[in-house]
Amino acid sequence: MKTCVICGKGSSMKxxxxxxxxxxxxTSTKxxxxxxxxxxxxxSNSRxxxxxxxxxxxxKATRQN
Structure with missing residues (x-):
């Protein structure tokens, strides 16, 4: 599972x-x-x-509050 939980960013082909x-x-993609x-x-205490x-x-959001 290589996706960000917050924004949903995952892998891509370049x-x-x-x-x-x-x-x-x-010639090649990776x-x-x-x-x-x-x-x-x-x-929460979950990671x-x-x-x-x-x-x-x-x-940044926590520093401004």
Missing amino acids: GVRKLLRGHYNP RVYPNLQWVRLLN VKACAKCIKALA
Whole structure:
């Protein structure tokens, strides 16, 4: 389960552009995963996997209150 619980961000396929004698050749694709970290939610003691962008947004929201 490699998806963010908060925003639902998951893996995606990205194309790799290889340079061969001055010409780009989009030959291969690879799967890119989000930066998921374990984090405790404020309201409950349960741990969930959230992406780094959501963790930064949660930290910013708690600092402003």
